[in-house]
Amino acid sequence: MIHVKNLHKKFGKLHVLKGIDTHIEKGEVIVIIGPSGSGKSTFLRCLNLLEEPTDGQIIFEDVDITSKRNDINVQRQKMGMVFQQFNLFPHKTVIENITLAPIKVKGMKKAEANQKAMDLLTRVGLADKAKAYPKQLSGGQKQRIAIVRALAMEPDVMLFDEPTSALDPEMVGEVLEVMQQLAAEGMTMVVVTHEMGFAREVGTRLFFMDDGQIAEEGTPMDVFTNPQNERTKEFFSKVL
Ligand code: ADP
Ligand code: MG
Numbered sequence: 485m486i487h488v489k490n491l492h493k494k495f496g497k498l499h500v501l502k503g504i505d506t507h508i509e510k511g512e513v514i515v516i517i518g519p520s521g522s523g524k525s526t527f528l529r530c531l532n533l534l535e536e537p538t539d540g541q542i543i544f545e546d547v548d549i550t551s552k553r554n555d556i557n558v559q560r561q562k563m564g565m566v567f568q569q570f571n572l573f574p575h576k577t578v579i580e581n582i583t584l585a586p587i588k589v590k591g592m593k594k595a596e597a598n599q600k601a602m603d604l605l606t607r608v609g610l611a612d613k614a615k616a617y618p619k620q621l622s623g624g625q626k627q628r629i630a631i632v633r634a635l636a637m638e639p640d641v642m643l644f645d646e647p648t649s650a651l652d653p654e655m656v657g658e659v660l661e662v663m664q665q666l667a668a669e670g671m672t673m674v675v676v677t678h679e680m681g682f683a684r685e686v687g688t689r690l691f692f693m694d695d696g697q698i699a700e701e702g703t704p705m706d707v708f709t710n711p712q713n714e715r716t717k718e719f720f721s722k723v724l
Pocket of ligand 2: 524525
C-alpha cells in the first residue's frame with residue numbers, strides 16, 4: 485500500500501530523516517517507537533506530505549505522491565491523521581467537525597454525511613455528544629471524536645501521532661480500545677506511541693526509530709524479547 489524509498493528530510497541544515505526505506509502492506513498495524521527527536525513525527529508527516537520530503541519517494545497505492553505532477557489532495561483524502569492535540573475546530577459542534585470535510589471535500593450530501601457521522605459516533609459510544617462543543621468534552625472523548633472525524637473520510641490508512649500522550653492516564657484506555665477495534669476491522673494503521681502494551685497486542689510490525697532511520701524492525705514480540713540493536717536495548721531499559 486505504501487512504499488517509502490530513500491526518504492530524506494532536512495529542515496535547513498538539520499538532517500532529520502536520513503534515508504528511510506520501507507513498505508507497508510494493506511491491513512498492517514505498524515507501531516513506531518523511539519526516542520524523542522528521532523524523527524517519528526516527521527516521518528508520519530512526510531507520509532501524507534504535511535512535510536515535503538527533501539529527497540526520496542513515497543508511493544501510495546501505486547501513485548508516486550512525491551512527484552511534482554501529482555495532486556496530493558486526492559491521495560491525502562485516503563489518509564486519515566490523528567494528532568496528539570486532537571486539533572478539533574473549537575467553534576464547531578462535534579457533528580460539524582465530523583461532517584465538514586465529507587461535505588466540503590468529498591461533496592457528500594449533508595443528510596448522508598450526518599447519518600454516517602452518527603453511525604461512527606455510535607460505534608465509539610459518543611452519539612449523545614453530537615451537538616456538544618469540543619470544550620465540553622474530556623480529552624479521551626475529544627480524541628475519539630478526532631478518530632471518527634478522520635474515519636468519516638473513509639480513509640485507506642490511518643496515521644496516529646502519539647494519540648494518547650496528551651491524555652490523563654484514566655482516559656488512555658478508551659482511546660486505545662477504539663484503535664484496537666479499528667485494527668481488528670482490518671484498517672491499515674501507522675501508530676507512533678509509547679504504549680508498549682498496545683504495541684505488543686495490536687502491532688503487526690514494530691519500527692524502532694533512532695536518529696532519522698529505522699534502526700530495527702520486526703514483530704513486536706521479537707523486538708521486545710530479543711532486541712538486536714544497542715540503541716533499542718538502551719531505549720527499552722528506560723521505558724520498560
Ligand atoms: P519525534 O517525533 O521522534 O520526537 P520529530 O520528528 O518531531 O521527532 O523531530 C525530529 C527533529 O526535527 C527534532 O530535532 C525537531 O526539533 C526537528 N523538527 C521537527 N519539525 C521541525 C520543523 N518544522 N522545523 C525545524 N525543525 C523541526
Ligand atoms: Mg513526535
